[in-house]
Amino acid sequence: MDPKEIEAALEAAAYAETEQQNRLLNEIASFPEEALSIAFKILRAMNQRLWRVAVQIIRTIGYPQNAEAILWMIACVEDKNFLAREEAIQTLLDMGPHVVVPYLILEMWDAKRHQYWGADVEGICSMLTFVDRAYAVACGPTLVYILGRSDLPPDKDLDKGFLLDVLKKIGPDGVTYALPTLIDLASREGTSDVGKQAQRLIQSFSEETLEPYKLLLDAIAEKPE
Secondary structure (H helix, E strand, O other), rough: OOOOHHHHHHHHHHOOOOHHHHHHHHHHOOOHHHHHHHHHHHHHOOOHHHHHHHHHHHHHHOOOHHHHHHHHHHHHHHOOOOOOOHHHHHHHHHOOHHHHHHHHHHHHHHHHHOOHHHHHHHHHHHHOOOOHHHHHHHHHHHHHHOOOOOHHHOHHOOOOOOHHHHHHOOOHOOOOOHHHHHHHHHHHHHOOHHHHHHHHHHHHOOHHHHHHHHHHHHHHHOOOO
């Protein structure tokens, strides 16, 4: 199939019944290089009516042939309003955490690489809260690093509650390394929603785990507002 035939077949697939759509997608996927190029063209052009089928063909092609699309799929996940976000998430999950997590960490690490970094991190975190726990566990140290940052410029606004939700999913047994950052965050945020959320997470740890921090927690509790 040449590019024009692939584009026409993708458009037909967008309006086809499930059985015919699957047949068309499998046929198009047999030309992975050309199909990926057309899918990227659709996503780049913001052609909303074909977004879902563009992501579906990327998923149908499968890994590693669709490896070039990983950052595209993460960008789709970062936008919580993207129409084909669920399909993009499934495309990433098909690849497995060993493939996807390094890219998620890269995306979240450098705020300067993003125009809307805070919203992008929130989008990734919202995915991490409901996919397999292995993704959250692998991203946990990076999320703790971000929570501890105090040097982010005002235009990189971030709701840290999304990150705390991921740490809650991992569970206290899996994030003992986060306690110093959580204690600092709770102290700085005070009675704000994020401060209260951090405090609840701290309280979810066992007494044995909290024992080394007892004097610190007592000192913070006695500190005047």
